Amino acid sequence: MIEVSGLVVEFGSLRALKGIDFRVGERDIFGFIGPNGAGKTTTIRVISTLLHPTEGSVRVGGRCVVNEPEEVRRIIGFMPDSYGLYDDISVFEYLDFFAKAFGILLPKRKRVVDDVMALTDLGGLRDRQVSTLSRGMRQRLCMAKTLVHDPPVLVLDEPASGLDPRARIEFRELLKELRSMGKTILISSHILTELADFCTSVGIIESGSMVAWGGIDEVMKRLKPAKIVRILIQGRPAEAQEAMKGLGFVDRFEAFEGHMDVFLRPDCADVPALVKALVMAGVPVSGVAERGASLEDLFIAITEGKVC
Amino acid sequence: MLTERIETALDRFINPILQREIRGTFRGIRFLLVLVLFLLVLGTAVLVAAGAVIQRRALVNPAEIGGTIHAVFFSALSLSLLFILPAFAATSLVSEKEKDTSDLLRITSLSEGAIVRGKFLASMAYAIVFLAAALPLGSVSFLFGGVTVSNLAASYLTLLLLAAAVSMSSIFVSSQMKRSRNALSSSMVFSIGFLTIPISILSVDDFRDLAAEVLRILGLDAVFGERMLAASPGLAGTIWWLCIVIAPAYLFAAIMLFSYLSAVNKLKPWSGNRSTSIRIFYAAFLPLGAAIALSVLAEIRYSIAYYRIAEYVIIVYGAIWLFMLLSTYFSTEDPEWNLAPRQDLWNRGMPRLLSALGPGSMRGFRFALSVNLAALCLLLPIANRCMSPIANLPAFHASFREGVSLPLVFLSATVMALVFLFSSAGLLVSLASRIDMARKAALSAVVISVLFVPLASFGLSHSFKEIESSSPADLGFMSPIVAVGSVGSGYWESLKADSMTGGEPAPKAVFPYEMEVFGSRVPVFGGFIAFSAAAGSACIAAYFMFRRRTIRG
Ligand SMILES: Nc1ncnc2c1ncn2[C@@H]1O[C@H](COP(=O)(O)OP(=O)(O)OP(=O)(O)O)[C@@H](O)[C@H]1O
Numbered sequence A: 001m002i003e004v005s006g007l008v009v010e011f012g013s014l015r016a017l018k019g020i021d022f023r024v025g026e027r028d029i030f031g032f033i034g035p036n037g038a039g040k041t042t043t044i045r046v047i048s049t050l051l052h053p054t055e056g057s058v059r060v061g062g063r064c065v066v067n068e069p070e071e072v073r074r075i076i077g078f079m080p081d082s083y084g085l086y087d088d089i090s091v092f093e094y095l096d097f098f099a100k101a102f103g104i105l106l107p108k109r110k111r112v113v114d115d116v117m118a119l120t121d122l123g124g125l126r127d128r129q130v131s132t133l134s135r136g137m138r139q140r141l142c143m144a145k146t147l148v149h150d151p152p153v154l155v156l157d158e159p160a161s162g163l164d165p166r167a168r169i170e171f172r173e174l175l176k177e178l179r180s181m182g183k184t185i186l187i188s189s190h191i192l193t194e195l196a197d198f199c200t201s202v203g204i205i206e207s208g209s210m211v212a213w214g215g216i217d218e219v220m221k222r223l224k225p226a227k228i229v230r231i232l233i234q235g236r237p238a239e240a241q242e243a244m245k246g247l248g249f250v251d252r253f254e255a256f257e258g259h260m261d262v263f264l265r266p267d268c269a270d271v272p273a274l275v276k277a278l279v280m281a282g283v284p285v286s287g288v289a290e291r292g293a294s295l296e297d298l299f300i301a302i303t304e305g306k307v308c
Numbered sequence B: 001m002l003t004e005r006i007e008t009a010l011d012r013f014i015n016p017i018l019q020r021e022i023r024g025t026f027r028g029i030r031f032l033l034v035l036v037l038f039l040l041v042l043g044t045a046v047l048v049a050a051g052a053v054i055q056r057r058a059l060v061n062p063a064e065i066g067g068t069i070h071a072v073f074f075s076a077l078s079l080s081l082l083f084i085l086p087a088f089a090a091t092s093l094v095s096e097k098e099k100d101t102s103d104l105l106r107i108t109s110l111s112e113g114a115i116v117r118g119k120f121l122a123s124m125a126y127a128i129v130f131l132a133a134a135l136p137l138g139s140v141s142f143l144f145g146g147v148t149v150s151n152l153a154a155s156y157l158t159l160l161l162l163a164a165a166v167s168m169s170s171i172f173v174s175s176q177m178k179r180s181r182n183a184l185s186s187s188m189v190f191s192i193g194f195l196t197i198p199i200s201i202l203s204v205d206d207f208r209d210l211a212a213e214v215l216r217i218l219g220l221d222a223v224f225g226e227r228m229l230a231a232s233p234g235l236a237g238t239i240w241w242l243c244i245v246i247a248p249a250y251l252f253a254a255i256m257l258f259s260y261l262s263a264v265n266k267l268k269p270w271s272g273n274r275s276t277s278i279r280i281f282y283a284a285f286l287p288l289g290a291a292i293a294l295s296v297l298a299e300i301r302y303s304i305a306y307y308r309i310a311e312y313v314i315i316v317y318g319a320i321w322l323f324m325l326l327s328t329y330f331s332t333e334d335p336e337w338n339l340a341p342r343q344d345l346w347n348r349g350m351p352r353l354l355s356a357l358g359p360g361s362m363r364g365f366r367f368a369l370s371v372n373l374a375a376l377c378l379l380l381p382i383a384n385r386c387m388s389p390i391a392n393l394p395a396f397h398a399s400f401r402e403g404v405s406l407p408l409v410f411l412s413a414t415v416m417a418l419v420f421l422f423s424s425a426g427l428l429v430s431l432a433s434r435i436d437m438a439r440k441a442a443l444s445a446v447v448i449s450v451l452f453v454p455l456a457s458f459g460l461s462h463s464f465k466e467i468e469s470s471s472p473a474d475l476g477f478m479s480p481i482v483a484v485g486s487v488g489s490g491y492w493e494s495l496k497a498d499s500m501t502g503g504e505p506a507p508k509a510v511f512p513y514e515m516e517v518f519g520s521r522v523p524v525f526g527g528f529i530a531f532s533a534a535a536g537s538a539c540i541a542a543y544f545m546f547r548r549r550t551i552r553g
């Protein structure tokens, strides 16, 4: 549904996107992940026909965003990271306005607006003025607005930032429901955990370049970080370090008071061999525990902390 | 059920933006308060001002009293529109950007044109509510008489056209800006233009007939036009159509079209260059060429009517041109306008003299040059008038043949006026490009008034010794056109008078050769030069002061 190839965007002398490629298949939920300033919003704005690409091509549903922006706008629902609400009208009027702006005329429009309000659980807020809504309600309202013209493709820029855990879960449920309705969804975030359990594919962007993209399992496997083993020792750290230097599968280690974290290469990690080598060197090993790599580690490992 | 049916039937025809604005703006208590306040202020103003005029002139004739009330009402209403409307319309598109809704709007099925039209209609709806609310107050004059219904209708039509022009240009400004505050201050600058440009044109002596006709149509003659009407038969025939209908309609259409197309262009995410507006801009040259041709024709046929038409057309074009220039300039909040260092210009092979005159970039330079071309355009009528056989054709042409260095004198006056405008405009550009927009607008206004008010009042004080009337020309002291015009033509007339009497001083000097400065008599031209030089140096000093400060800040 979305095809991005060789996309370059320059702001004056700043090269915000340096030729990125990815594809989002039909009915996929594509997680678009990257640290602050990586170029997520820029990419999304190009896809949504709001920004002109310097180079490269972007197609949505087979339509080119540069040459056929009207067609693209009809099939895309864009939710910006700032919600973009009018404070001086009611929830119903807000949705009614956007429905009308998408050319939906009256007898039908009332039904459409009621439907999206039901879907996003806004029914009870129908006549509330927008200025009185909480952040979570605003997010739902903006989401409802995105759905008003029933677009097959949804492009959501950090939709879940600033929501409490409960609202996040509800939002996740909504996304799953939308997917079951046959929609293709691109959702950006800088928090991997937020996306990991329901995305079907992910793309990871950093400093304007795509680091990895593909099916979620594939990417997770490819980016599998070092296996970390925590070894508790009762002294003789110097000998321990000396012993580990000879082992090819040890990537690096961090020594602490009373224990050390050893990073092993994921492909050939051999914990028994490590323990054996330490014991042979006379290090008093009192315990071995495997420490799972958190998604945070993964994120840091991928992005190398280059961007902030 | 019925209302629902009507709603459904009308839905297709109502612009969604208009509908949203009406829902958002017109419902709140704030709007009601503004309306009430507006009516209170308008009512008080009319009561006090009309009362004062009536008392001072000791009017007893009911028709005169009615006319006075109407005139004061009309002036107060148009003045308040010029402030209320920009405040509403200037924020229209900017506030969408500030609320981050403009992106959402742009990706709906609404065309850019529909967005701009919706905003325009909302602003007109706003204006119409105010105009309608004021109508009962306006009809007070009918109690006394002296004003006809057609006077009132013409006044309201004028106000509607004014509202349309102010709304559209404010929306245009709004489309170019990123901050409400800046949009607001720039729109106000335009509004003041809408006030001063027509008044300036009407206060040029040669358009006394036109001014009288306008006052008569609007029913304002009771207050402003007594003497003028007595002296003027008004306009008739082709000239009436040209001056009352065609030229104003053209001016109006040009401003509307330019503002509309530029705003629409700006909203497009790309292909948003100014090509359309630039084309309109250049199209304004064509009738200007025709007008110049007409004045050449007039020269050949010695026809005063042709001169008048040519002059008028040229002034209207000058006004349009100036509007477009100033609007593109004032309303471009584009970082690219932060001018390139002057050094760049040297390197790009710009003539040193030109870049030394002020602007720090090619774009700024082009702007300054255009302003000066516009100034030339506005000065053409003066040249025209000086050469026209207004007073004494044979003597005038004789003086030409006899080789009096009149052309030289006039040429130097023009060149001086040009250099003066050039340097101040250029310096303005340089100044403005380094500071933020709000200060830019404020500073420009200050500089313009500081430069032109003394010059203009100096010119007027002389040209109105002759007429001795309380015409709207009194307000024209804002207008540089009038100022330069009266200096140029006054000096010219006096020289003409000289040549008619064979070199002897004219028996009755139309314009003094000398004026008193600090007790000593100084030649007028010397004063003009000195003033230009002083103003120029002040600009340069201000420029360096500001440049240093903004670089440090
Ligand atoms: N209009 C602009 N003008 C100039 N530079 C811009 C503009 N928009 C974005 N950039 C730059 O492009 C880069 C990518 O920005 P972008 O907003 O796409 O990042 P992001 O991944 O969305 O970050 P975040 O997680 O903070 O939202 C940044 O370095 C930013 O400074």
Ligand SMILES: [Mg+2]
Pocket (backbone or CB within 6 Å): A040, A041, A042, A081, A157
């Ligand atoms: Mg972003």
